[in-house]
Amino acid sequence: MVPHLITALNGPINELEQRLLDATPVIERWFRLEWMEHTPPLYCAVDIRNAGFKLAPVDTNLYPDGWHNLSPDTLPLAVQAAQAAIEKICPEAHNLLIVPESGKLSSFYLASLARLAEIFTMAGLNVRLGSIDPLLKRATPMTLADGQKLTLEPAQRQRFRLGLKHFDPCTILLNNDLPDGAPGILEDLHEQYLLPPLQAGWTVRRKSRHFQCYEDVSKRFGKLIGIDPWLINPLFATCGQIDIHEAYGGDCLRTHVDALLTKIRRKYKEYGIAEKPFVVVKADHGPRGMGIMTVRDVKDLADIGAKAPKAGAAPVPTGEVIIQEGVLTGERIHDAVAEPVVYMIDRYVVGGFYRIHAERGADNSLNAPGARFVPLPFAGNAHLPRPGAKGEARAPNRFYMYGVIARLAMVAASYELEATDPELLDTA
Template sequence: MASQGTLALLERLAAPDLPEIPSPGPDTPVAISADLRHSGYKLAPIDLNLFPGGWHNLCPAAIPRASELLRRWAERQGLRGRRVVVLAEAMTRNPAYAENLVTIGRALRGAGWDVDYIATLDDDQPVLVPTMTGDAVELHPLRVEDGCLLNSDGEPADWAFSNNDFTSGVPALIESVRTPIAPPPRLGWHQRRKRAFFEAYDQVATDWASRAGIDPWVLIPETVAIDDVDFWNQQGLDRVADAVEAMLARIQAEYDRRQIDDQPFVVVKDEAGTFGMGVLTVDDAEVIRNPNRKTRQKMQRGKAGRPITSVLVQEGVYTRDLLGDCVAEPVAMAVDGVMTGGFFRYHCSRTETENLNAKGMVFARLCCATDPAGCPGDCHRDDLRYRAYGRVIELAAAAAAEEVAQGAS
């Protein structure tokens, strides 16, 4: 793992004498992942997922740690019993997603639960979904009886671990169930908006950085939300362009003050979605004010064909991490608010300003610093990055807990 530029920020964030981050509480999500960007002078989350995928990209040494934290989270939530169902997406032809489910199951079984996989399927028969490694996951049709989700044996599940982000809405069968579901379906992308997380993160990171004697600017990407937009019909785009223009000017002023030579850019992104869809890198507001057909089409719809009607305009953060000659960005994962592991997403056909969550991306594991002996040869053993990324994902977890609490109030 190489880095263009200084490692001073990573070293500062990895220092052992920094203040504690707010402890996990009742609203701490069971698991999160965050896409991070490290420019040398800034290390910040640019996206946060409450229904994280990519578990199979973690170093194997991270899974026992995840099991321990899953058990701790469940105890604090007062969850009892041994029967857990993983509420999955109905991706019956996606080996990578199936591998992800296998790893989630491994972590849950390591915590002592019996695990089944359920999903909203087209018929009432189980489906075998092949994994990347030649195994298979058996997805069972979602069934409810007396308000309880059932496992494959027809027994009531004690709780459900959701790996379905409900982009298309919550199935009617689930809306009235009494079985605890974590995260709750109300936090799915049919309803959740990214601004809530970034507003909470701004406050959490600012408070912690002030106590740590660290400039909050190095941790926070400026973010502005714009509603009522329609790229295809070019409605509301003047407001987006004005926000882009103003943010580029603010970034340039900050760069001038800090003697940073980079050219400012911003990212315009779908405010409710994942999979790297609906993401546009911009260094000139005219791209938004007068979009070409390709731009309009790219920003028309998100995952599952959902129309994009609100966007974030976010400060662009360069990525200066490299794997070989390819630009890379870390993805960190936390269970019960604690850094559990991570991996690098890298892309050999993209630049340091572009969205790397795109066709052609490749993943590389980040070694778990707490158990280096358990890391196989294909894991990148980097204690400095692991600790620095850990600070940021744990700040993000504290912010996600605030987001969940505010959404429940």
């Protein structure tokens, strides 16, 4: 199920949210059946936007950081979920190797790494950090801002196994999205579980593939509970390789932006929505927040590539791009625009936080410099939704809906990983 957490949007439950609450038994059964057939990623984080009339994921991260931003009172849930995941994967496990990002690690990332290691340590494992950064030659202790200490050690490859000196793990937890490709040190491991698998890295992964899987999931789910899938699904299009500096380089982008805006306008008219639609253009692969451009009218692209962008304007993504329906956010914390980020381990929601940005609008990406993070704490002692609650007492149930959307994205991620699994492709 989903923890009962406090959310910023305390207005009345809208029609979409009420439909999800009323269908809780059907929804939970559907998820149970999905997990009987498909394996969830070990962990992931999902960015969600709640426009009131629409509730949808806008990004799914399969190598989440930010674990230290979760409220400490949600830690027991994370530990229990980690125990459940390890019991399924390798019941006899006692050693876990976490492979972090390479290069210079920020204090933010180190704090996240410390919390992630703490979760799996409390789950009953010996946890150590093994870096695959070729520049790391020896064990390197690091002191965090709060005084905690971490030690990064160079990972060692012994024939078909990866570990450390005098440390042979059953399971290797990747917290590195491999933007430069999968290094040989991680390939062809025998009798070790590498999670997430290599095809989850950005060499193989594409956001468009994920959202195609999510679209398929949302259609089935919408039919299950009797809603229009558009209410939980951001429309999207892809544009292959583009280079705005070449002749006609922006034609594909303009065509797809125009078509997608037209589709969104039709939906807004159907539901009587007065807001102006917009789309977000971003790289089809690579970490979230990279190369994002918001477009409200195809005319904004008329001079794309013909002149230098205005000072302060977002750079136009090149290469493979995805054009995604923009989803407004109706949430605020201290007058700053906010969006929930939901964290999961195995098939369980374990908490989340709000990403807030005082200098951004409801139609902007909040994953930008200047963003702050506010943990979602428990609402009193209740950990479960209360479908029969009245009035304002129903508002905390809103996080249940966020958990449903996040888990739908996780189901889509499981489909996505199956579709790119080299072992399954070889037998197809």
